[in-house]
Amino acid sequence: MTVSPVDLAAEFPPGSRERWRELALGVLRKSGFEGGDPEDALSSRTYDGIEIAPLYDRLPTAPRVLRPGTGWDVRQRHAHPDPAVTREAIQADLENGVTSIWLDLTSLDPAALPAVLDGVYLDLAPVILDAGPRTEQAATIFLELAAGTALAGGNLGAGPLAPGLAELVRRCVAEQPAVMAVTVDALPYHDAGAGDAVELGCSIAAGVAGLRALTDAGISAEQAFGQLEFRYAATADQFLTVAKFRAARRLWARVAEVCGVPGAAQRQHAVTSSAMMTARDPWVNMLRTTLACFGAGVGGADAVTVQPFDAVLGLPDGFARRIARNTQSLLVEEAGVARVSDPAGGSWYVENLTADLAERAWSWFQEIERAGGLAAAAETLIPARLAKTREARARDVARRKSPITGVSEFPNLTERAVVREPGPGLPAAPGRVRYAAEFEALRDQADARPQRPLVFLATIGPVAVHTARASFAANLFAAGGIATVTSGPGVDPAALAEAFRDAGTPVACICSSDRLYGEHAEAVAAALRAAGARRIWLAGKGEYAGVDDTIRVGGDALDALRKTFADLGIDVKGDSDEHS
Template sequence: MTVHAEEFHPGAGFPPGTREEWRRLALEVLRKSGAEVASPEEALAYATYDGVTVRPLYDASDLPADPGPPGFPPFVRGTRAVGGALSGWDVRQRHAHPDPAITREAVLADLENGGTSLWLVLGEGGLDIAALPEVLDGVYLDLAPVVLDAGAGTARAADAYLRLADARGTAPAGGNLGADPIGLRARTGAPVPLDEAVALARRVREIPALRAITVDATPYHDAGGSDAEELGCSLATGVAYLRALTDGGLSVQEALGQVEFRYAATADQFLTIAKFRAARLLWARVAEACGAPGHGGQVQHAVTSSAMMTARDPYVNMLRTTLACFGAGVGGAEAITVQPFDARLGLPDAFARRIARNTHALLVEEAHVARVADPAGGSWYVERLTADLAAAAWEWFQAIEAAGGAEAALERLIPERLAATRDRRSRDIARRTWPITGVSEFPLLDERRPVRRPAPEPATGGLPRIHYAQGFEALRDRADRAPERPLVFLATIGPVAAHTARATFAANLFQAGGIATVAGGATTDPAQIAEAFTRSGAAAACLCSGDKLYAEHAAAVAAALAGAGARKVWLAGKGHYEGVDATLYAGCDALDVLRTTFDDLGVAP
């Protein structure tokens, strides 16, 4: 039986819900948990690093202005009027192996197994530009778009690519020559004139679909910046290029058609979705201010975040990149690069590249993520988050412009702003309120990581490149270099039910730094606990139990451990007890605890 849409009411038969009813029920739950709060919205809300408040409940009153339909200004809902049911997004895999033969084999494998375009890293940190014809041997340039990433060698790489296309008598199918002088300065610190980028844009403006300029916002993300900071820096860079291009003889419409944007996609799927939607909204606003609103559809290339990738327990990276790819696809990115799970270990192997390709295939072919345009559109939460993120990014963009633009702001304003955000996130990571699975949480001490050939070192000298896990991973490396793995004894006081929660917490924290743990038995006898400590061979101990048993036994057990030779006695929990040197608890600075423990145990730096 066919049911007409106007006759189908999914909510029929259910009483209407109200915000007040939700507030009443939420307060009941919070108070049962022991929290005394007046407002559940305030108690359950949190702020992003951009100051955007994420609330626990949204309704229709939270919707911002109508974003319009897909394919039309302001392009919040995408630059295409229909979904990508037939082709999905452009599967753009990155290639940086310096051996031309290996790269050519990988390129052909990608294109034969789901890849639709290529991203080639040339020059420093990648392939020799002279090897471009060899690498692209067998690649149909009129079918597979090529994106170049050659840094200071952009002009030479672009010339080599265009001459190769001319020699084959074919026009490139699309792609980008990768001119990004401001992005290069952000990476290396070296000032690069914009003339070269303008010359390339003039050279290729008659080639349909091929663009000359990439606004790469990932240097700001890789330096620890927030989403709005990444967006604001990209806007300022894009505007600087528009000024240079129009001064160089291109019309506003031609200039807009020469620019493509590259953003990082993270495992925070909702912020990723909102970021790509907000980026289009903001660029459409710039195009409107330039007098070309119909040409403000931003072309977006998403690449899964390098900062979020871990060298420890690298297989978890498959989950991170899947979430990131999902977020970018739902957010409307035209092209997506999924980094191989072993990217932190060196040059990826064929298996890792295959998993990266298949991530796209699963999301497009099996999960049908690309079947409709803007599947998150209309969500009260996503629409509000998009608008709030765009507002924060626009404010940051205006601050950059007030400082003289992107180039001038790279001298001081941008690095200082990113450093402040980086420090806030680092504190959260150290306190494990920003958990990193497989590293700061649920570490695997006996992991056997795959071995990869070292990757070429990328250009440096500009903004730093950070990895969220680097603090914990440095300690893991320090522990692995020790002749024997550092060990802490867990003095479990009382029955299993009393000590399990804190023993598990303490073990997880110490192991996050590569320190092994061994637990004693379920007893309150200080002598038995001290004897178990001596047998363990550990040099430090941590008391684990409930507050009631701590009050009765902590001082005696701590004294017994000290008498047995413990250099340091920790306690899992809070409170002051005689003989206890320090405490560790949820929200404590885990990195500081671990560094202190290394020093107590005499582990060499």
């Protein structure tokens, strides 16, 4: 029997860009849009200046660079300073879905490698070393430990400009051809505030610097390309993460083509972002890392590390490690994300975002090269660019344009603290900017007070009228660890002032509708001032006699919280270590 194909759009009239613009404009006008281009109104820009359009109707002409094969390597990081504890954790991971081990030796003596890896089948489970200045020592011990065994893969973890790099590469080529010697780690750029294009450009510059160092030492270009693995951050912005890993392969393919090694694939290791992790309400980190893992997998990363949800707090416990590896197992085995080589291929949005990101990253890479290469650019050019992006992101976080669930939005003042053993829960990154750090520093100070700081909400009018702005104000103050108490419905200034005196706080915030503000705000402000209010906020916009300042959507929440701390007699301490 022959079945005719079904045209799923047969019942709909043909669409056009102009028709879409007309419909979009109609919706925008209902929201107060007064005219102009609806595409401009609905567009946004990344921290690298790439425009995110609301509508895409074409594919770019640049070729796709696919990762061969499907699936990815489930890689777990281990950093506990006790060899016995690390060995036990490694065994548990390998027995429950992890396929390779990332050993962070910053707090573990490389001499303990034989004990840590006792019982690990090195011909089945690749090991990735991360030993910093002790890389040569760790690599030597590891290669001696593996003598006589054909390793399944792995990486010695040397930086692209590390001393003794060429000798490590020669040993890998001669003794363990499945093992790479070099990790091009872009995480420090991301953690210091870089946007995706800057992170990519810096990584390509670092990779090229490594190629130069190896070929200058007599290593062939083909061998040099085979010795580099790139480590990138995956964030909760899943589409940018997908595009970043696709763009990275395209950029490295261009480098390989120029170097006369066409077809040399980029080996990618994705690590869920440390900068996006929170100490407060850490359970939300599970959602962030799931999105990041999904983006990295769809983007084609060869290996993915999902950081445990409690990593900010210290050394992760067994439950957090289990959740981290199960996140990947669910995406790979049950969701089937790894069954398609390029799930995002053909998406107009993702293909254009990939092309734009690659173009912007390549321009940044060329700028680094013109400055004299990575080493020269690291002195001023790169720090200046990182600082610019870091400041822009900090403004968005402070204004909650980039909200952090559980911290700057929907904080829970009654949450039970999650305590972990001190230690390197996150990979080391001097100068890391953790987005939630400034809000969390205020929460810490508020929690340390004998009594929780308090702000009085003068709610004018019935509950249905003042609830929206009262909830907004309570949410904002809670982001700094400040509790609120409301007056209840009413419009009598004297009654509101009496309730304010009973609350025992010098700070008040008036909450109601614009109409009732016009009728009552000034009288209520005068009564609150007479009752001893040191500062009077108003939730919303507008200027009224007696009101000191406003809190509103898009306003600087951190500034408002710091002012409130000062009014409450609390000295605002410096930012947390992670934000310094």
